[in-house]
Amino acid sequence: xxxxxxxxxxxxxxxxxxxxxxxxxxxxxxxxxxxxxxxxxxxxxxxxxxxxxxxxxx
Amino acid sequence: xxxxxxxxxxxxxxxxxxxxxxxxxxxxxxxxxxxxxxxxxxxxxxxxxxxxxxxxxxxxxxxxxxxxxxxxxxxxxxxxxxxxxxxxxxxxxxxxxxxxxxxxxxxxxxxxxxxxxxxxxxxxxxxxxxxxxxxxxxxxxxxxxxxxxxxxxxxxxxxxxxxxxxxxxxxxxxxxxxxxxxxxxxxxxxxxxxxxxxxxxxxxxxxxxxxxxxxxxxxxxxxxxxxxxxxxxxxxxxxxxxxxxxxxxxxxxxxxxxxxxxxxxxxxxxxxxxxxxxxxxxxxxxxxxxxxxxxxxxxxxxxxxxxxxxxxxxxxxxxxxxxxxxxxxxxxxxxxxxxxxxxxxxxxxxxxxxxxxxxxxxxxxxxxxxxxxxxxxxxxxxxxxxxxxxxxxxxxxxxxxxxxxxxxxxxxxxxxxxxxxxxxxxxxxxxxxxxxxxxxxxxxxxxxxxxxxxxxxxxxxxxx
Numbered sequence: 001x002x003x004x005x006x007x008x009x010x011x012x013x014x015x016x017x018x019x020x021x022x023x024x025x026x027x028x029x030x031x032x033x034x035x036x037x038x039x040x041x042x043x044x045x046x047x048x049x050x051x052x053x054x055x056x057x058x
Numbered sequence: 059x060x061x062x063x064x065x066x067x068x069x070x071x072x073x074x075x076x077x078x079x080x081x082x083x084x085x086x087x088x089x090x091x092x093x094x095x096x097x098x099x100x101x102x103x104x105x106x107x108x109x110x111x112x113x114x115x116x117x118x119x120x121x122x123x124x125x126x127x128x129x130x131x132x133x134x135x136x137x138x139x140x141x142x143x144x145x146x147x148x149x150x151x152x153x154x155x156x157x158x159x160x161x162x163x164x165x166x167x168x169x170x171x172x173x174x175x176x177x178x179x180x181x182x183x184x185x186x187x188x189x190x191x192x193x194x195x196x197x198x199x200x201x202x203x204x205x206x207x208x209x210x211x212x213x214x215x216x217x218x219x220x221x222x223x224x225x226x227x228x229x230x231x232x233x234x235x236x237x238x239x240x241x242x243x244x245x246x247x248x249x250x251x252x253x254x255x256x257x258x259x260x261x262x263x264x265x266x267x268x269x270x271x272x273x274x275x276x277x278x279x280x281x282x283x284x285x286x287x288x289x290x291x292x293x294x295x296x297x298x299x300x301x302x303x304x305x306x307x308x309x310x311x312x313x314x315x316x317x318x319x320x321x322x323x324x325x326x327x328x329x330x331x332x333x334x335x336x337x338x339x340x341x342x343x344x345x346x347x348x349x350x351x352x353x354x355x356x357x358x359x360x361x362x363x364x365x366x367x368x369x370x371x372x373x374x375x376x377x378x379x380x381x382x383x384x385x386x387x388x389x390x391x392x393x394x395x396x397x398x399x400x401x402x403x404x405x406x407x408x409x410x411x412x413x414x415x416x417x418x419x420x421x422x423x424x425x426x427x428x429x430x431x432x433x434x435x436x437x438x439x440x441x442x443x444x445x446x447x448x449x450x451x452x453x454x455x456x457x458x459x460x461x462x463x464x465x466x467x468x469x470x471x472x473x474x475x476x477x478x479x480x481x482x483x484x485x486x487x488x489x490x491x492x493x494x495x496x497x498x499x500x501x502x503x504x505x506x507x508x509x510x511x512x513x514x515x516x517x518x519x520x521x522x
Contacts, residue, residue, distance in 0.1 A: 047481035
């Protein structure tokens with residue numbers, strides 16, 4: 001294999017690796033965002049329930 | 059003779075020196091052009107951050123930017139006569155619809171006022187039985203009993219309606235007052251319902267003005283830029299500088315459009331918030347009027363019962379206490395509704411604003427791309443132009459996705475803040491909730507990182 005072919009192959013691997021890392025990071029960000037939304041929703045629901053109970057007690 | 063020869067020699071030396079000077083100047087020009095081309099190559103890859111814009115190009119792009127700012131410095135939101143007429147005719151249309159609805163409801167209100175509580179109760183009982191019969195899940199004996207009950211109710215209802223008819227002319231003044239109160243409530247309900255429609259119309263007109271201004275800005279800049287690009291492409295060398303000018307001018311155009319968009323979004327948000335507040339206040343007043351109406355009705359009923367004075371005072375006290383509770387709940391409902399509805403509105407608006415920003419950004423990139431391709435098309439034989447142009451287009455495509463993601467991120471943060479405003483009592487509490495959320499997320503992120511790392515090691519270990 002010539003030097004040029006080796007270099008080309010290395011570049012191709014690097015591109016594939018970059019793409020893979022990008023995809024992983026995107027998926028990670030998506031999952032974390034979903035998790036954050038779920039936590040937030042849970043907190044809001046909890047607060048709503050607390051207020052409802054407060055009203056009923058009154 | 060000797061002098062003449064010396065003179066000739068000096069003249070020829072001068073000529074030689076001039077030739078050398080010209081040659082050197084040409085070399086300097088060539089070197090400058092090469093430096094310019096190399097700077098352009100770096101600029102194409104790194105963009106504005108590289109600070110490599112030629113002073114001549116800088117001056118030209120500033121000229122274009124100035125002309126744009128002079129003509130379209132601010133969002134022109136003043137209404138013209140056609141738009142004013144449009145809003146007025148829409149208001150008239152809403153007024154007609156309101157009157158139509160009120161006329162249709164008048165008959166129902168009269169019917170309700172002439173129907174005694176006893177009749178209403180009998181109708182309700184009748185409906186309940188009909189519902190049970192329609193379900194059809196009872197045995198025949200029960201069905202027969204229900205049918206008999208229904209027939210009796212029919213007779214009672216007929217008798218009661220005759221009675222109501224006889225009483226129609228009684229308490230005319232009280233009925234008149236109740237009718238007026240009910241009509242006022244209905245009118246307020248229709249008006250509250252129409253706030254949204256009125257607001258939507260104004261926002262629609264504003265949006266149209268914004269779209270027109272954006273189109274006009276694009277058109278204006280296109281002409282200005284085309285003239286400058288034509289001049290630059292006609293030069294002997296440094297034609298790639300035209301591409302830098304296109305890039306810079308489009309950046310300026312986008313900045314200016316974003317400024318206009320900000321003004322428009324501020325207008326939209328203020329309008330929406332005002333409309334919401336107006337609606338909240340009206341709903342509060344409607345509920346208050348309904349409570350007053352109910353209280354007055356109860357009072358009349360108690361007086362008509364003909365009970366002793368002491369018993370009447372006792373019952374009146376009870377009704378008044380109930381009304382006070384209703385009033386208090388009404389106030390609480392308004393406060394709660396304000397928080398929830400404002401939060402919902404802000405969430406919706408932030409989503410919309412993000413879409414608008416993304417659209418502007420996307421269109422900006424598309425216009426820039428188009429102009430670059432056109433310029434490149436006119437210099438097919440210039441390798442520097444082709445190389446710089448391709449690198450620029452590559453950069454536009456690469457950064458656009460990142461820019462869109464950044465906008466999405468900003469929007470998520472704004473929506474989250476709006477959601478939290480629903481439960482947080484003040485800014486301090488909001489910051490606390492957000493800090494808790496951040497801390498929890500940092501834990502989750504660390505956990506995820508560990509999981510990914512161990513999975514990566516596992517895969518790599520297997521491959522080895």
